[in-house]
Amino acid sequence: MGDYVYGSGEVTLKKELSAVNFSQIQEGLKKKKDDLDMVELTFRIRLDATNKSSIMEINEGSDSWDEENTLEILAYLAPYITEGRFVYFNEDEREYWRYVYVPLSEKWKRQEGQITYEKGIETRGHGKIILKEENTPGDRFNIQCDIEDAIQELNINITFYSDRCRGEDIIYLYEEEREIWNEEKTLKFLNLFNPYIKEGIIEYYGDKYPWNYQFNSATATWKKQDGWIIPSSETQIKPMSKDNHKQMFTIEDVLSVTGGNTKVKLVGYEGEIAHCVWTGIVDDYNFEYAPYGHHKAIHISVTNKDISQADNDVLYIYFNYPELTEENKKEIEELKKYFYFCDFPEGGVEQIYYRYGKNTEDYIRNHSMGKILDNIKPVNN
Secondary structure, three states: OOOEEEEEEEEEEEOOHHHHHHHHHHHHHHHHHOOOOOOOOOEEEEEOOOOOEEEEEEEEEOOOHHHHHHHHHHHEEEEEEEEEEEEEEOOOOOEEEEEEOOOOOOOEEEEOOOOOOOEEEEEEEEEEEEOOOOOHHHHHHHHHHHHHHHHEEEEEEHHHHHHHEOOOOEEEEEEEEEEOOOOHHHHHHHOOHHHHEEEEEEEEEEEOOOEEEEEEEOOEEEEEEEEOOOOOOOOOOOOOOOOOOOOOEEEHHHOOOOOOOOOEEEEEEEOEEEEEEEEEEEHHHHOOOEEEEEEEEEEEEOOOHHHHHHHHEEEEEEEOOOOOOOHHHHHHHHHHHHOOOOOOOOOOHHHHHHHHHHHHHHHOOOOOOHHHOOOOOOOOO
């Protein structure tokens, strides 16, 4: 084919692969690239903490493109991946085609034509926004018109209704469960409200984990956060000093004497900000590595008001994230050597270190990259 051809795409690597496997895959690709003289083939691994997966991105450009070479590269990747898509474009003839990996046959299939597709994820969401007091009746009317127009224009499955409660104008939002969900569309919809609101939150659940968007009034933007939201009806716990001598028991100590079927939520404080970092029953807690187990509990409470746990009693254990010492920082820098070969999420090593403390290196050496990524929360946007 004489015209210049562009190709780009990505594959999702199997979660059971380790850091050593990743290095071997990259070395094998480098050798094939050299053997096939594919000068303009580039690739890199990035770790997607949002979906807890490892992604390899590949780009190709050539004015003497040979499909056989491309297929050889794709065939090399097949044993290591769970899914993959590569889109190619012929500059002069304006042709489009793509290669899609079929897990059932463990082979690649070529498809012709320009294809558009969205991320498939069964997702549902609900929340509310509170309008500023200074909004005029005309503003409130315009907001409702904008909502209706946006729902139609973006083709999103959101319903809403307005209410006035205790002197505040509130808009309640509900996005119905659907298999095709697009975060970009949801954020575009939420951004409509930015000039008019003082508070806002919408919670989502999909693909087996929860997340939410909260409106930051200081920056007038929506911030994404991973995990359940602690109910506002709960008594707010002020973080205690990490040097307080009353901090006697570690989280592991508390859980080791707690019934195995007890529902638990671990909540860590960074200053005044609370993060729900682990939720489950005691029997599911890994005492061998004890996530957050080395941190000292600052408060323990039981509630039956948490709707996410079907109104059953839930044990909350609160702790403070301690400041990192110089020794801690040196240990973290040393741990980063395991991830030089890929774009590990920013702050990810620190997250693992806060989770496992002195056991962090042992955990990294004995677990797959998929398991390591299970510990990483997405960096907030």
